[in-house]
Amino acid sequence: xxxxxxxxxxxxxxxxxxxxxxxxxxxxxxxxxxxxxxxxxxxxxxxxxxxxxxxxxxxxxxxxxxxxxxxxxxxxxxxxxxxxxxxxxxxxxxxxxxxxxxxxxxxxxxxxxxx
Amino acid sequence: xxxxxxxxxxxxxxxxxxxxxxxxxxxxxxxxxxxxxxxxxxxxxxxxxxxxxxxxxxxxxxxxxxxxxxxxxxxxxxxxxxxxxxxxxxxxxxxxxxxxxxxxxxxxxxxxxxxxxxxxxxxxxxxxxxxxxxxxxxxxxxxxxxxxxxxxxxxxxxxxxxxxxxxxxxxxxxxxxxxxxxxxxxxxxxxxxxxxxxxxxxxxxxxxxxxxxxxxxxxxxxxxxxxxxxxxxxxxxxxxxxxxxxxxxxxxxxxxxxxxxxxxxxxxxxxxxxxxxxxxxxxxxxxxxxxxxxxxxxxxxxxxxxxxxxxxxxxxxxxxxxxxxxxxxxxxxxxxxxxxxxxxxxxxxxxxxxxxxxxxxxxxxxxxxxxxxxxxxxxxxxxxxxxxxxxxxxxxxxxxxxxxxxxxxxxxxxxxxxxxxxxxxxxxxxxxxxxxxxxxxxxxxxxxxxxxxxxxxxxxxxxxxxxxxxxxxxxxxxxxxxxxxxxxxxxxxxxxxxxxxxxxxxxxxxxxxxxxxxxxxxxxxxxxxxxxxxxxxxxxxxxxxxxxxxxxxxxxxxxxxxxxxxxxxxxxxxxxxxxxxxxxxxxxxxxxxxxxxxxxxxxxxxxxxxxxxxxxxxxxxxxxxxxxxxxxxxxxxxxxxxxxxxxxxxxxxxxxxxxxxxxxxxxxxxxxxxxxxxxxxxxxxxxxxxxxxxxxxxxxxxxxxxxxxxxxxxxxxxxxxxxxxxxxxxxxxxxxxxxxxxxxxxxxxxxxxxxxxxxxxxxxxxxxxxxxxxxxxxxxxxxxxxxxxxxxxxxxxxxxxxxxxxxxxxxxxxxxxxxxxxxxxxxxxxxxxxxxxxxxxxxxxxxxxxxxxxxxxxxxxxxxxxxxxxxxxxxxxxxx
Numbered sequence: 005x006x007x008x009x010x011x012x013x014x015x016x017x018x019x020x021x022x023x024x025x026x027x028x029x030x031x032x033x034x035x036x037x038x039x040x041x042x043x044x045x046x047x048x049x050x051x052x053x054x055x056x057x058x059x060x061x062x063x064x065x066x067x068x069x070x071x072x073x074x075x076x077x078x079x080x081x082x083x084x085x086x087x088x089x090x091x092x093x094x095x096x097x098x099x100x101x102x103x104x105x106x107x108x109x110x111x112x113x114x115x116x117x118x119x
Numbered sequence: 120x121x122x123x124x125x126x127x128x129x130x131x132x133x134x135x136x137x138x139x140x141x142x143x144x145x146x147x148x149x150x151x152x153x154x155x156x157x158x159x160x161x162x163x164x165x166x167x168x169x170x171x172x173x174x175x176x177x178x179x180x181x182x183x184x185x186x187x188x189x190x191x192x193x194x195x196x197x198x199x200x201x202x203x204x205x206x207x208x209x210x211x212x213x214x215x216x217x218x219x220x221x222x223x224x225x226x227x228x229x230x231x232x233x234x235x236x237x238x239x240x241x242x243x244x245x246x247x248x249x250x251x252x253x254x255x256x257x258x259x260x261x262x263x264x265x266x267x268x269x270x271x272x273x274x275x276x277x278x279x280x281x282x283x284x285x286x287x288x289x290x291x292x293x294x295x296x297x298x299x300x301x302x303x304x305x306x307x308x309x310x311x312x313x314x315x316x317x318x319x320x321x322x323x324x325x326x327x328x329x330x331x332x333x334x335x336x337x338x339x340x341x342x343x344x345x346x347x348x349x350x351x352x353x354x355x356x357x358x359x360x361x362x363x364x365x366x367x368x369x370x371x372x373x374x375x376x377x378x379x380x381x382x383x384x385x386x387x388x389x390x391x392x393x394x395x396x397x398x399x400x401x402x403x404x405x406x407x408x409x410x411x412x413x414x415x416x417x418x419x420x421x422x423x424x425x426x427x428x429x430x431x432x433x434x435x436x437x438x439x440x441x442x443x444x445x446x447x448x449x450x451x452x453x454x455x456x457x458x459x460x461x462x463x464x465x466x467x468x469x470x471x472x473x474x475x476x477x478x479x480x481x482x483x484x485x486x487x488x489x490x491x492x493x494x495x496x497x498x499x500x501x502x503x504x505x506x507x508x509x510x511x512x513x514x515x516x517x518x519x520x521x522x523x524x525x526x527x528x529x530x531x532x533x534x535x536x537x538x539x540x541x542x543x544x545x546x547x548x549x550x551x552x553x554x555x556x557x558x559x560x561x562x563x564x565x566x567x568x569x570x571x572x573x574x575x576x577x578x579x580x581x582x583x584x585x586x587x588x589x590x591x592x593x594x595x596x597x598x599x600x601x602x603x604x605x606x607x608x609x610x611x612x613x614x615x616x617x618x619x620x621x622x623x624x625x626x627x628x629x630x631x632x633x634x635x636x637x638x639x640x641x642x643x644x645x646x647x648x649x650x651x652x653x654x655x656x657x658x659x660x661x662x663x664x665x666x667x668x669x670x671x672x673x674x675x676x677x678x679x680x681x682x683x684x685x686x687x688x689x690x691x692x693x694x695x696x697x698x699x700x701x702x703x704x705x706x707x708x709x710x711x712x713x714x715x716x717x718x719x720x721x722x723x724x725x726x727x728x729x730x731x732x733x734x735x736x737x738x739x740x741x742x743x744x745x746x747x748x749x750x751x752x753x754x755x756x757x758x759x760x761x762x763x764x765x766x767x768x769x770x771x772x773x774x775x776x777x778x779x780x781x782x783x784x785x786x787x788x789x790x791x792x793x794x795x796x797x798x799x800x801x802x803x804x805x806x807x808x809x810x811x812x813x814x815x816x817x818x819x820x821x822x823x824x825x826x827x828x829x830x831x832x833x834x835x836x837x838x839x840x841x842x843x844x845x846x847x848x849x850x851x852x853x854x855x856x857x858x859x860x861x862x863x864x865x866x867x868x869x870x871x872x873x874x875x876x877x878x879x880x881x882x883x884x885x886x887x888x889x890x891x892x893x894x895x896x897x898x899x900x901x902x903x904x905x906x907x908x909x910x911x912x913x914x915x916x917x918x919x920x921x922x923x924x925x926x927x928x929x930x931x932x933x934x935x936x937x938x939x940x941x942x943x944x945x946x947x948x949x950x951x952x953x954x955x956x957x958x959x960x961x962x963x964x965x966x967x968x969x970x971x972x973x974x975x976x977x978x979x980x981x982x983x984x985x986x987x988x989x990x991x992x993x994x995x996x997x998x999x
Contacts, residue, residue, distance in 0.1 A: 037149045054170055055177025058146060062181070074141070080155050082124065084148030087141070 015067060015098040023048065024060050025069060025099055028089050036075075036086045037061070061089065069095035125154045126164050129171035136178035146174060172215045180212055200521075207522035217494065218526065221487050225530035225580065227883060228483035230537030231476040233573045237542060237563055239469045240572075246457060246559035247387065251324055256288065256427055257459030258414045260435075262449040271296075273412040274445065275399050277438060281414070282316075284434055287426045288416040290318030295412060298660040298822065299393050300852050302369045303356055307852035309660065310352065312370075312393035319394065320347075322417045323387060323456075330364040330379030333396050337378075343398035346370065347379040352392040370395070371662035372850070384561070388413070407445035415456060428453040467952040468873065471631070474949070475880040478628050480576075482884050484584040485621045486891040489614055491523070491588035493898050502592050512593040519592055523585025527577040534573055539565055549868060587613065615931055618888075618895050622935020622972060625881075625888040627943035629968040631950045632874075632881030637964070639874040642867050648798035648807070649699065650739040654859035655833035655840060656698055659851065660822045672819040673754065675847065680731055682843045683827060688836040691737035691828045694815060695730040698824035699800045700859070700866040709811065711770055712780035712788060725766055726800065726810040727783075729818045735761075735795060737828045745777040745793030752814040758789040759814065766809030767794050781811075789813065802867055826859070833858035885975060888935075893979040896928050900983045907987055908995025917988035924987050928980030929973070936969040 017025070027043040028035040037057060045051055064070040075086040091099075130147060137143035150170055157163040211218045249255060258281070260272040273281075273293065282291040292315055299312035317333040320326060328350060337345050348363065357363045367374040375395060386392065397412075418427055431451040439446040495502070502515055542563045549560070591613070666672045676694050683692035697703045707727040716722040732748040734740075743764060752759050760781065767776045780788040797807035815823070825844075829836050837856055844853050857865075864871075900907070907920055943950075943965045 037145065038153060053173050053177065055174040058142070058174065059177050059181050062142065078148075078152075080152055081148035082151040084144045084151065086148065087145040 015069065015094060017069075017095075017098055017102055020052070020056070020060055021064055021069070022099065022102060023050075024057065024064065025091055025095055028070065029091050029096075029099075033088065035089045040089075064095070065089075067095075068092055069098070125151060125167045126171075129164075129168050132171050132175050136175040150174075169216075172219060176212045176215045176218070180208060203518050203521040204525065206518055207525050210518075210522060211525060214494070217490065218529070221490060221526050222530045222533070224483045224487060224887070225527060225577070226533035226537055228476075228480035229527075229530055229534035229573055229577055229580065230541070231479050231880065231883070232473070232576055233534055233538035233569055234541045234545075235469065235472045235476045236572050237538060237565070237569050239473060240568060241559040241563050243466065243469060244457065247323075249323055249325070249456075252457055253424075253455050254418045255323055255456040256416055256418060256424055256453050257456050258288075258291070258416060258427075258431060259452050259454075259459070260410060260449050261452050271411050271413050273414045274407045274410045275403050275412065276405050276407045276442075277446070278412055278414055279399075279404065280438060281431070281434060285416075285427070285430055287419050287422040287430045289419055290322040291414060291416040292316035292319040292322045293397055293412040293414050294319070294388060295397050296389075297393070297395065299370050299395075300372075300660065300662050300850070301356070301393070302372075302850050307850050308356075309658075309852040309854040310370075310393050311389065311391050312395065313388060313391045314397035315394050316397050318416075322415050324417065325382050325385060327379035328382050329361060330377070332379055333394075337396040338398050340398040340400050343396045344373055344375045345378045345396065346375040347381055347394040348377055349381040349386060349392040349394075350383045351386065353380050372664035407442050424453055424455060467949075468869070471950065471952075472876055472880075475628055475631065475877060475884075478624050479880050479883045479887070480580065481583075482621050482625060482887045482891070484580055485617045486887055486894070487526075488584040488587050489617055489891060489894060491519075491584060492591060492614055493894075495519070495588045495592045498592070516589045516593045519589035520581070520585050523581040523589070524578060527581035528574070531570075531573050531577050534577075535565055535570065538569070538573075545872065614895050614898070618892050618931050619935040619938065621888040621891050622932055622976070623938035623942060625884040626936060626939025626965070626969060626972055627946050627950070628877075628884045629881045629972065630943040630965045632877035633964050633968055634950065635870075635874040635877040639867065639870040642799070642802040642870060643863060647699065647863070648740060648796050651859040651863055653829050653831070653833060654738070655827045655829065655837060655856065656701070656824055656859055656862055657840070657844075657853045657856035658698075658701070658822070658824050659844075659853055661851070663821070665848075665850070666821060669754075669819040672821055673816055675851075676731065676815060676819070676823075678847050679825065679844060680733070682847055683825070683840065686827075686836065686839050686843045688829050688831060689827050689840070690830060691733050692825065693731045693734040693737040694823045694825050695728055695734050696815075696820040696823050697726075697728060697800070698826060698862075699798055700802075700863050701824055701855075702801070702866060704800065704805060707783045707811065709781050709783055712782075714770065723770065726805065726808055728810060728812045729815040729820050729823075730812055731815050734812075734826075737826055738798075739828075740798060741796040743794045743796060744775070745791070747793060747795075748812075748814045753816045756817075758787050758817055759792045760789040761793040761795050761812040762791055763795055763807075763810040763812075764797050765807050766811065769809050802870065825853075833860075885972070888972070889975045889979045892928060892931065892976050893982065896924060896980045896983040897986075899927070900924060900987045903987075904990060904995045907990050908992040911990060912992040912996070920988040920990075921981075921984040924984035925977060925980050928976060928984075932973050932976035935976075936972050939972070940965050940969050 023044055024040065027040045027047070030043055030047075031039050037054075040061075041052070041054065041057055044057075061070065065072060069092055070089045071092055072087050072089050075088060077083050077085045133146055133150070134143055137146065150167065154163060154167055157166050245252065258273070260274075260277065262272075275293075278291070278293045285291065294316075295314040297312035297314045299310045301308050301310045315333070317335050317338050320332040326332070327347060330347075332347065333345070337343060346368065348357070348368075353359055353363060363377050364379070365376065367376050369375070370393070381394070416427075418424060428451075431453055435446075435449065435451040439449055505515065506512065546560060546563055661672055661675060666675060680692050680694065683689055697705055705727045706724050708722040708724050710716065710722060730748070732750055732752065735742055735747045742761070745761070748759070748761065762776060770776070770781075771779065776791045776794065779791050781791065782788045795812065798810065799806045800808065800810070827833075827836070827840055841853055841856065844851065907923075910920065910923075944962065
């Protein structure tokens with residue numbers, strides 16, 4: 005456990021990165037770029053550039069937040085395989101940490117939301 | 120059925136953007152998958168392209184290190200700079216389409232300039248691949264009868280005196296054009312050679328690749344039959360065999376011992392392939408009155424070109440005093456070889472090209488400035504917020520300028536690629552015969568200087584198109600910009616001024632191109648004074664050894680003519696010393712009986728042609744008065760002459776010259792027996808000039824062109840004509856055999872380049888100017904939607920609205936065209952010089968192209984006008 009704790013100190017997640025990680029988590033085994041993009045759009049109403057998503061995926065993988073595996077080659081992809089992503093335990097920990105911090109900060113401010 | 124795949128080029132763009140294969144495959148696969156979904160609908164390809172450009176831009180951005188800037192205090196400015204670059208890069212990425220449009224426009228503008236710069240750099244500044252070219256000088260005599268461009272100006276005795284006395288310059292070497300007939304294994308070939316003094320290679324700072332150069336002893340008359348063979352000739356004719364050194368080869372019927380092989384690619388001057396010592400025979404050496412040598416030398420290490428000029432002037436003064444008959448009024452001019460040997464005309468021509476390329480770039484800049492202005496307007500609020508939050512105006516300006524600079528630099532690689540392609544196309548379309556007279560052309564292509572020039576120009580360009588928008592952005596008042604729907608008028612005015620400026624500088628370019636095309640067309644297809652169709656031409660040089668005297672030369676010509684007319688397909692055949700459009704000329708000073716020259720030292724000079732009797736029939740040059748030559752006009756008969764119409768008008772104004780007499784020097788008087796039509800000998804400088812024709816039998820020449828008329832295709836009889844001439848003399852090479860049409864085309868190649876390049880430039884300028892107008896009109900329409908909506912709501916008809924917009928465009932174009940018209944008249948002289956005098960700007964061409972400009976502008980403004988007329992007032996008003 006101490007290993008993850010050390011990691012979390014070093015993983016800083018930007019907003020887009022958190023969004024991407026959450027979308028990957030929601031998609032479970034089916035998380036590759038196209039549904040990730042859909043998921044983000046339907047859940048947040050935000051349209052993000054495809055190029056920005058690829059950059060984020062690449063960065064997250066480099067940071068150790070995502071792992072990827074390659075599926076079967078498919079004819080509708082011009083014979084190329086899909087690349088599926090899963091969230092690493094370290095990233096999951098960082099997400100939880102981030103959520104907890106935010107919730108703590110929100111505590112006592114509920115009245116603001118009512119207004 | 121197999122569904123069509125995504126656009127290939129877009130896929131390729133993506134593939135290029137990713138270094139890692141797995142990532143590339145993922146992206147391509149994802150896009151492919153979605154493309155299949157999209158392909159059911161329209162615009163799938165466009166969708167794919169948009170994605171591809173955006174993805175490529177992001178992928179590129181990723182390669183720029185984001186936060187790798189070291190946080191050391193020393194590089195504070197560097198950090199700010201990198202921050203600016205990063206910010207600029209991101210803002211460019213936000214608008215990939217705009218970025219690509221601007222970069223493409225710039226790439227064309229910069230590329231055109233880069234190509235012309237390379238031409239000027241290689242052809243004018245550094246034409247020779249010499250070690251230290253500015254240490255080699257060209258020394259010419261100056262005098263009342265010597266043109267500036269003339270390079271063959273020095274007499275043998277003067278040269279020998281120079282060489283013996285001058286010490287600021289070493290290796291003084293005289294050069295003499297040498298048409299060498301090389302016979303090797305019974306295969307005669309005419310080879311371009313030069314006879315040179317012994318210091319020749321040293322004067323140029325070169326060494327032979329094999330063997331030795333010439334030494335002083337080689338110049339001794341009688342021992343001078345040694346030769347240096349060029350690397351190219353050595354490989355072509357002798358298989359690159361090193362054993363050639365020391366062997367004997369036959370040139371002009373004499374044995375020459377090969378002593379050296381030239382350095383690779385060395386072909387100075389004029390594509391020479393053979394060099395032999397220039398040895399003056401005892402009759403030639405003391406002559407001062409005939410000037411036919413080109414002299415070069417190497418400046419002594421501690422001396423300058425000016426030192427050489429000063430010393431040579433002193434020597435020339437002394438020679439003028441000692442030999443006043445030949446040398447009075449003669450001086451010496453010393454120029455570096457590069458400057459001295461440049462063709463006149465090249466300078467103005469290339470200047471015109473560079474000026475045109477700059478105009479294209481300027482118009483491109485104007486367009487880009489307009490786009491950027493539109494962008495600044497869109498970002499007004501963003502800028503205002505930043506200013507309100509405390510960003511300094513300096514920072515805002517700096518960021519926008521960084522953005523412009525980045526944009527300009529992105530355009531550099533495609534610009535250089537564009538220039539390279541253009542230069543390559545130019546070189547492969549130039550005939551080899553012409554190519555060898557253009558020193559430097561073989562080395563055209565990108566080099567560090569070109570790169571430096573293009574980057575420098577790109578930076579200047581960035582400033583030109585970036586300053587206005589940046590200043591506009593910084594000027595924006597926070598309070599006003601944040602107000603909703605705030606409108607600005609100043610910016611609109613600025614944009615209109617830019618469009619007017621574009622139009623006005625595009626017009627002179629259009630006019631110049633139009634004049635170039637008209638002039639070239641006239642010279643290629645207009646009347647030449649003879650009928651160039653169905654003519655086959657070739658050249659011959661009779662060597663002195665086999666044709667030592669006039670009667671031998673006369674016999675050769677007679678037999679050649681007899682043999683040629685018996686060839687099937689040949690209708691007429693003739694010989695003349697200089698064929699039209701063949702690039703050579705001969706002229707003589709004449710004296711006219713009864714009209715003594717006003718200044719005896721400056722007698723009239725006319726072009727000199729000696730021809731066989733059938734020349735006029737063969738060429739179809741009309742005899743306007745009197746008669747043509749006949750076989751009776753032979754050696755020993757009364758000397759006769761035919762003069763051209765222009766010569767008759769100039770020297771016998773208002774008189775009939777037939778029956779009058781004239782002579783060359785102290786030769787016997789000749790009687791004018793006929794007047795013939797004028798001929799364009801050369802489009803550059805010999806158009807319808809006074810010309811004197813004499814029978815070749817009365818004045819034999821050892822070099823001449825042969826021209827054969829056939830009813831059919833001249834190329835079809837080429838082989839049989841060549842065989843017929845070999846029957847007359849099997850060792851006599853015939854060279855440059857081609858139809859007169861091809862000859863004309865090759866001779867006017869410079870003109871065709873001129874017309875083509877000017878047309879490309881003018882086309883680009885027109886396109887850019889019209890697109891610029893379109894963009895401004897379209898933008899103004901969107902800005903005025905509200906107003907137009909109100910107008911329509913108040914009852915304005917679509918026609919009224921269209922008239923409103925087209926009218927505005929017409930006003931802008933009219934102002935632009937008027938200024939352009941004035942500019943094109945003002946620049947007329949520059950244009951005329953650049954067009955080598957082939958066309959005069961008479962104003963009519965300007966008017967025609969002014970109308971073309973106006974018409975294209977109106978077409979461009981029609982689209983936004985139609986869109987404006989279709990505005991739904993409800994929608995327009997609600998949008999506010």
